[in-house]
Amino acid sequence: MNINTTKIISLLFFIFSAFYLYTAYQIQVFAFDENAPFNARTFPIYLGYAGLFFSGLKLILPDPNTIKVDHKNLEYKNTGILILIAIIYGATILKVGYFLTTSLFLFASYYFLGERRWILMFLLSFPFVAAFMYLLHGILDIYLRDPFLQSIGVMG
Amino acid sequence: MIEGILIGLTTALTFQNILMVMVGCFFGTIIGMLPGLGPMTAIALMIPITYGFDPATGLILMAGVYYGAVFGGSTSSILLNAPGVPGTVATSFDGYPMAQQGKAGKALAIAAWSSFAGGTLSAIYLLFMAPSLSKVSLSFRSPDYFALMILGLTAIAAFSSKGQFLKAMMMVVLGLMLASVGQDSLSDITRFTFNNMNLTDGISFVLVVMATFAMSEALTIILKRNDPTSAAKQVSLTELGSIKINKEERTKMYKTIPRSSVIGFLIGVLPGAGATIASFLAYGMERNVVSDEEKEKFGKGSVNGLSAPETANNAACSGSFVPMLTLGIPGSGTTAVMLGALLGFGVQPGPRLYMTNPEIFWSIIMSMYIGMVILLILNLPLIPYIARILAVPKNYLIPLILFFSVTGIYVMSFNNFDIYLMIGIAVVATFLRLYDFPMPPLILAFVLGGLMEENLRRSLLLSNGSWEFLWDRTLTACILATTILIVIWHIYKTFKKKN
Numbered sequence: 294m295n296i297n298t299t300k301i302i303s304l305l306f307f308i309f310s311a312f313y314l315y316t317a318y319q320i321q322v323f324a325f326d327e328n329a330p331f332n333a334r335t336f337p338i339y340l341g342y343a344g345l346f347f348s349g350l351k352l353i354l355p356d357p358n359t360i361k362v363d364h365k366n367l368e369y370k371n372t373g374i375l376i377l378i379a380i381i382y383g384a385t386i387l388k389v390g391y392f393l394t395t396s397l398f399l400f401a402s403y404y405f406l407g408e409r410r411w412i413l414m415f416l417l418s419f420p421f422v423a424a425f426m427y428l429l430h431g432i433l434d435i436y437l438r439d440p441f442l443q444s445i446g447v448m449g
Numbered sequence: 450m451i452e453g454i455l456i457g458l459t460t461a462l463t464f465q466n467i468l469m470v471m472v473g474c475f476f477g478t479i480i481g482m483l484p485g486l487g488p489m490t491a492i493a494l495m496i497p498i499t500y501g502f503d504p505a506t507g508l509i510l511m512a513g514v515y516y517g518a519v520f521g522g523s524t525s526s527i528l529l530n531a532p533g534v535p536g537t538v539a540t541s542f543d544g545y546p547m548a549q550q551g552k553a554g555k556a557l558a559i560a561a562w563s564s565f566a567g568g569t570l571s572a573i574y575l576l577f578m579a580p581s582l583s584k585v586s587l588s589f590r591s592p593d594y595f596a597l598m599i600l601g602l603t604a605i606a607a608f609s610s611k612g613q614f615l616k617a618m619m620m621v622v623l624g625l626m627l628a629s630v631g632q633d634s635l636s637d638i639t640r641f642t643f644n645n646m647n648l649t650d651g652i653s654f655v656l657v658v659m660a661t662f663a664m665s666e667a668l669t670i671i672l673k674r675n676d677p678t679s680a681a682k683q684v685s686l687t688e689l690g691s692i693k694i695n696k697e698e699r700t701k702m703y704k705t706i707p708r709s710s711v712i713g714f715l716i717g718v719l720p721g722a723g724a725t726i727a728s729f730l731a732y733g734m735e736r737n738v739v740s741d742e743e744k745e746k747f748g749k750g751s752v753n754g755l756s757a758p759e760t761a762n763n764a765a766c767s768g769s770f771v772p773m774l775t776l777g778i779p780g781s782g783t784t785a786v787m788l789g790a791l792l793g794f795g796v797q798p799g800p801r802l803y804m805t806n807p808e809i810f811w812s813i814i815m816s817m818y819i820g821m822v823i824l825l826i827l828n829l830p831l832i833p834y835i836a837r838i839l840a841v842p843k844n845y846l847i848p849l850i851l852f853f854s855v856t857g858i859y860v861m862s863f864n865n866f867d868i869y870l871m872i873g874i875a876v877v878a879t880f881l882r883l884y885d886f887p888m889p890p891l892i893l894a895f896v897l898g899g900l901m902e903e904n905l906r907r908s909l910l911l912s913n914g915s916w917e918f919l920w921d922r923t924l925t926a927c928i929l930a931t932t933i934l935i936v937i938w939h940i941y942k943t944f945k946k947k948n
Binding site (some may be wrong): 298299302303306310313316317320321322323326329330331332333334335336337340343344347348350351354358360362365366368369371372375376379380381382384386387391395398399402405406407408413417425428429432433434435436438439 | 497498500501502507570583613615616618619622623625626629630633635636638639668671672673674789844846847848849851852855856859860863864865868869872876879881883884886901902905906909910912914
């Protein structure tokens, strides 16, 4: 069997399905439901077996359309930085508030992707987010939680 | 039906809804022109904005984005041989050679009129077919629905996987597994939550769509160093030439459009098939029915060869609304996103939608006509200007996509966990995309997961745990037989290709 990344993904999916199936069998159902034709664990059990079946087939059968990815040409660094910025954004958005974190997130993302036109970067972050917030909160009446703007009295 | 049409017109012709169709078509055309960012991403990005609307308006906006994206995809196909969406690949076969001959304006005009005619004709077919099918589908029972969902999932796996059927089926199973997280709908027993309170209500549909499409597409663009806006920059620089269509060309189009619209609509109705298959089939059929002299021109700038796929792909868009509106089962990934959004509005699509929410049902159909007119006005004279807006560097485009994704989740849940989960799913989806694991089957399975379990539950309880319900009713057996045929056909095709 020729080992390639697709096969490794299939193997991981096989293990994941086995774990899912094991967890499905552990689902606690009501005593009167235990022997019912269908209970809360029935569908997940079928899904677990289906996952084992398809990933097992993918593992066993030859793969005529092997996908080759040239990892040298992939931009891991910037992608990683962008993901990290998004995680920091997610971690701070509730405490700091939508306006400031979103504006900083956009500004930092532009910067890390190589942009250096500071005025454009500023316009497409702070005023842009303010306008978008006005659209959501002011016009469409969609609630946006923002402790920072509340603390300085901009938002009620 | 007349009453319904009037209700639909009244709703669709309000200022707000006309504005939404215009915004949707405009936004969809822009996204459709960007290779790699398809209608699903465009619709996903629109979801946060629709929270503030009523269901009809929200869906009208999303429908506008859908056919706008298909329409916009044809522009980059014709001018640059770089299809914005898969449904417009066949358009480039004759559209691009025509543009190279200095007839780019004419090619765009033919594409625009064909799309307009295809979309309008199929909206008429939808108008007549949807109510009748709604009435027929009232006789559907749980086993039929269960079998239909199996058919839909198998079909989308077969048609969207580019020869990677098993990978697509793995994505289907993964989608169903993600849908099973949270409380069981009947017993309220929690499943796969691992004592995490944030997972008790399950994983949000918007989260999965944003993660697997919007966010993961943005990450893929960065990872692969693609620049989707470069195509748009070139479009803005292209000389279009005259957009006039002469009498001979019009005569050719009059013959092509009706037959291609029928093919497009019928393929669109089929679960999982969609605009790509419709456009290729229409192109193939057109080549078979034209004269030998015309056949020679195919691939070198044939009017029929351009008109047929353009008519069919727009007709398929309207066709794909049929299973969603009448059965509550989306036929494609894009309509699955819309179905998820409708469920989010608290509207249950299906045969009863026609009776319980006629304003939604009819206004969507009516808005299609308005959308087609708007697209015609938009596509022809405004394309070079739209392309200039698109010449936004990817350094700005990518953060803005991420911003819309996070905002969509934030305004929905005000929860950090959901944002982390979205980033996690997006990273996994980006990795899977690198190895050609298709995402539309995952989305369709995720949307159908709950309904599928519900219908299987009812079927098994009614038949006392026996699987005989699968062949007890003729309709169920026929649907399952179709599913088996699709699988056998797919295996045969793969086997033939190998040899």
